[in-house]
Amino acid sequence: MKKKSNSKLKIIPLGGLEKIGMNITAFEYEDSIIVVDCGLSFPEDDMLGIDLVIPDISYLKSNADKVKGFVITHGHEDHIGALPYVLKEINLPIYTTKLTMGIIEKKLTEHNLLRSTKRKVVRHGQSINLGKFRIEFIKTNHSIQDASALAIYSPAGIVVHTGDFKVDYTPVFGDAIDLQRFAEIGKKGVLALMSDSTNAERPGFTQSERTVGATFDRLFAEHSNTRIIVATFASNVDRVQQIINTSYKYGRKVVVEGRSMVNIISVASELGYLNVPENTLIETDQLKNYPREKTTIITTGSQGESMAALSRMAADIHKKISIMPGDTIILSSNPIPGNEKAVSNIINELSEKGANVIFQDTHVSGHACQEELKLIYSLVKPKYAIPVHGEYRHLKANAGIAKSLGIPKDNIFILKSGDVLALDDESAEVVDKIHTGEILVDGLGVGDVGNIVLRDRQHLAEDGILIVVLTLEKRTNQLLAGPDIVSRGFVYVRESESLMEEARKVVTEAVEKCLMSRHADWSKIKLVIRDTMNDFIWKRTKRKPMILPIIMDV
């Protein structure tokens, strides 16, 4: 082993360890910082009205002179989605593989950031030097092509980061995961392995993507006399390739629906990651020129997303395609946790329209199960294990695997975002905690919706709002108009007229009494309105709408 410097390597996750999503990790050695991935996450159920969530990168901004660039493992939203937002805060070069870069460039173009961002495409097997780091890209398999593991060489030792991966011995496109390289690097001596925990609770091996192709073949043969609609993830180009291949084999024309699907397919085709036989793809408008049973529609919406193409078809609001009795619809995906109900709803809607919906055994995961994780641990033989990419339960399951393979308990680190893990060959420990967080994006607003606003939205959602408005004479504090009560989201007033009339009487009385006292300032009046209304409404309805007093003076 080479002589090590005295400094330690610091691994600092800025997100991605409390849930699946928002992956971003800083690696720091002396005056050099590199950042692996820059993902977004989708809002939790209680983040009402929020479009997406991005990481707080204060730490990077306050160390801007050290940060050398983003190293991106693959092109999924939870690894690249925050880039357009973060790049506006801190301009850094991006290093990644060809297809991943293609997808990122599409995003940067939309956000008008393409020209201002330095980019370098890296091949698998190739290394780049960033400050005191060297980073080698290693071929892996995942549910999107061109995914990479990273070997991060620092003077304090080597860290292997798997990115999101599975072991696919028979991938649809390109090579299998470069297990030999994992072994070689393992032989050199690896300080730490950071590995994908998503499926760490699942025993066995994840099936090859090709098995889905075999299923498509069987299904297309069985349903040769119906139109076939396949919904899947837009970014799973290999899946799309297999649907196209099977359609071609059975003499079907293929239509692609859904903006994100069309986008990714065009990038993948341009860059040579998708091979479409001539005269196979047609425009939606041309569907009518072919017998139904000679057409396939590939679409987004397999998660029941309400605005996606499949949902619009199911709800009969798609402009060009409507579901017909007899259509065969294949949901080639599993529901992402939290989407189960939405997926079930769309299965019901499609079935009610007379379609035959197939949703079992039509998908394989892109993440390694337990046996694959054991394989990677055994090839890499790290001194320290750092489970990443998952909720706590997944990280813990991955830690359990590391332990079962003989890694001492004290060498396994389940980190939290913000933990600063300092490590070298001698020791590893969490030495510090830096500020991290989630920034909420709502429309054009980045970070202007915080906890107070969210709490208000939850309150409004639960029981609505009652606005009590009145006008006072400026000098005398005499009541000139009101109090009037306006409600939204509370009760339908026409049906509860007497309740509202009574509320008005009660609050008028209270306000008038308050005004007669000497020290009736506005905050006192507002307090009286709130208390009176809360009391009255709770007693009568057992509800707690937001009470908002507004006072004007003239």
Add this chain to the structure above:
Amino acid sequence: MKKKSNSKLKIIPLGGLEKIGMNITAFEYEDSIIVVDCGLSFPEDDMLGIDLVIPDISYLKSNADKVKGFVITHGHEDHIGALPYVLKEINLPIYTTKLTMGIIEKKLTEHNLLRSTKRKVVRHGQSINLGKFRIEFIKTNHSIQDASALAIYSPAGIVVHTGDFKVDYTPVFGDAIDLQRFAEIGKKGVLALMSDSTNAERPGFTQSERTVGATFDRLFAEHSNTRIIVATFASNVDRVQQIINTSYKYGRKVVVEGRSMVNIISVASELGYLNVPENTLIETDQLKNYPREKTTIITTGSQGESMAALSRMAADIHKKISIMPGDTIILSSNPIPGNEKAVSNIINELSEKGANVIFQDTHVSGHACQEELKLIYSLVKPKYAIPVHGEYRHLKANAGIAKSLGIPKDNIFILKSGDVLALDDESAEVVDKIHTGEILVDGLGVGDVGNIVLRDRQHLAEDGILIVVLTLEKRTNQLLAGPDIVSRGFVYVRESESLMEEARKVVTEAVEKCLMSRHADWSKIKLVIRDTMNDFIWKRTKRKPMILPIIMDV
């Protein structure tokens, strides 16, 4: 076959066919109506602030003189939960088995309805006469004891209704399902079979409840040196029995936590459906007197419900029990569709506290899978098949089973709530559609929250509200005060002061301009405020908060 009258039997589902929940079906023959079950459903995600949903029983009310009573199959909320609300609208006697009646009586007592409601307990094998109907209660198995199938004898023929059921050859308590009786009635000739579709998509047989007991035994043996906490459904008395038995076997004292669990256990014990060995149950306060590894806690909250005992323990807000590192926690339940995320969250929370959470293979379903449905169809041999209890996808799967067993397609009816299916030995068809619906319960309000209020809540939840308030001089329409803008749930004003200031300027200008025109009535002014604000806010934020103009005059 006996000579039939000329009238047809009408089967009229008033709920329960579009989703799992709110089961209630009317059977009508000439001047007699009986009602099977009277359940509630839990609110969908978009029913913001709603506590529960009950069926619209207008049809029963407008035929009140015909309706003879409620016949209840078992004591789950989706079959009995609407009774206290519906009985206030239409007072009818209730017929059901002993434990089911015990659970219903607890509810009626809470709603002060016990004295005013006629009730009759029926044994399995026994029949009751209600108008032109005779109803026989047949023993089945389910995830609650004392569940019944019903043989409904009418002059037009026999209908068998399975209720919710599974085939358990080795139940924990009492007898197995009375397959012989199903066969006997089948021999007589059955007009229609209405059967439980919940698991109709699942191949094979549902496991016996006893298999969970075997799992508990293994888990208790493996974790003999830790405290064990088991979360399960409050109403699954057999499950609770097995947890108590296993605890007793391993010398553990048992604590029961969670109000609904305590309630059901007390009813079940009183009525003899639960046998607790002496000195096994202890109070929560006594826990400290025993070594941790000699205690078991049975609790509610297995669905991650935020207010249930387990969630309170996980969040450290339970008054008496806190989770400690090393605790073994068994989730003895599967997530009900829609609860997956909540269950996953609680697994994470408990794991983070150092507990060992076990959630695989610790539950069996209470509903029949495909092979059990085939068995019942084959014993009953109905002329018509009417799948019930499920979403459309489940009903359709059940219909597929009926078809595979040789029932002609035209004799299989996937009904919708409100369909009036008229049938006799000659024919069956949907002859009418009656009014049905969902009534929303929010606090004390039953039905005062409708679509408009819900739409407002959704709007408020999404982007909040901006209130624009101004005061006019009554005669001259002169602007005396305002327009002022108050927002809630939109942006945190302190951080967006300039945006709000600008909005105020824009809207002031627009209002002043409008007031100068001759025909500036209030509706015109409000329209101008809405349009101006919507425009401005959308351009600047890409959001659409609710805009609420309020005008006062003095």
